[in-house]
Amino acid sequence: MADLWECAYCGLTDAPRTREHLFPTALHRRLQECNKVGHVFWLRRLDKDVKGEPTLKDVCSRCNNGYLSDLDAYICREFDSQFSTIRQRFEKVLFSYDFHLLKRWLLKMAYNSARIHSAPDTFALKAVLPYIRGENDHLGRSVRLFLQLAYPAPIPPAERARLGGEEVPEIWEPRLNRVGITEVTVEGIGRKIIRHVALQSYTFMLAYSNPADGASANKEFAAEFLKRAPAAVEVKASQSEVATVCDGINSWDQFRQSR
Numbered sequence: 001m002a003d004l005w006e007c008a009y010c011g012l013t014d015a016p017r018t019r020e021h022l023f024p025t026a027l028h029r030r031l032q033e034c035n036k037v038g039h040v041f042w043l044r045r046l047d048k049d050v051k052g053e054p055t056l057k058d059v060c061s062r063c064n065n066g067y068l069s070d071l072d073a074y075i076c077r078e079f080d081s082q083f084s085t086i087r088q089r090f091e092k093v094l095f096s097y098d099f100h101l102l103k104r105w106l107l108k109m110a111y112n113s114a115r116i117h118s119a120p121d122t123f124a125l126k127a128v129l130p131y132i133r134g135e136n137d138h139l140g141r142s143v144r145l146f147l148q149l150a151y152p153a154p155i156p157p158a159e160r161a162r163l164g165g166e167e168v169p170e171i172w173e174p175r176l177n178r179v180g181i182t183e184v185t186v187e188g189i190g191r192k193i194i195r196h197v198a199l200q201s202y203t204f205m206l207a208y209s210n211p212a213d214g215a216s217a218n219k220e221f222a223a224e225f226l227k228r229a230p231a232a233v234e235v236k237a238s239q240s241e242v243a244t245v246c247d248g249i250n251s252w253d254q255f256r257q258s259r
């Protein structure tokens with residue numbers, strides 16, 4: 001009997017299935033390469049994390065080897081030119097991007113993570129599948145994109161002792177790639193799910209908006225969100241670069257919160 005299944009991206013059942021980890025292998029390899037020196041301890045922990053991560057087996061080879069692999073290739077190039085650099089606190093950073101390639105890749109990561117964890121935003125991500133596939137740029141407008149930079153921070157001495165003492169670096173640098181989810185409550189707008197995708201110093205945040213709320217509510221939300229995170233910037237479709245200062249998140253706090 002034929003193995004009946006549906007590709008999570010295109011819904012087709014006749015192309016072979018593929019199998020992969022949440023973070024593309026080529027990106028994971030880059031992360032390991034740029035963190036080779038002086039981070040042996042953390043690399044070991046990181047490897048453990050990745051090996052323990054469930055694999056995705058519901059994507060067909062046409063999607064995976066087609067547009068999804070183009071998105072991965074884009075992000076690998078960006079990793080080499082931008083994300084591989086650990087930013088220092090108060091450093092001025094000009095982030096340049098191709099808006100749709102970036103946002104489609106981030107949404108792909110969010111969607112993959114959401115399926116692994118049966119997360120509450122799975123439905124919102126399914127709604128933008130044609131955007132992720134590159135078929136409908138207009139549809140992507142329901143998701144706003146923000147960027148915030150994490151800065152290296154000292155690990156509190158007690159924590160450092162608990163983790164292994166001398167072996168643990170004194171300063172924690174944002175050297176992880178990860179995907180997470182949080183909720184924020186904005187007065188007058190209500191609760192919103194925010195997706196985070198961190199690539200070392202760079203944390204991207206995706207905010208879903210309800211098309212029924214209208215443009216003004218979404219604008220209001222963006223303004224309110226930026227008020228709470230003053231070092232965050234909105235990444236806009238109308239531009240190809242955005243200036244920001246690395247003062248968004250203490251990377252040790254960020255790491256602790258993600259555990």
Ligand SMILES: [Zn+2]
Pocket residue numbers: 007008009010011012059060061062063064
């Ligand atoms: Zn497919």
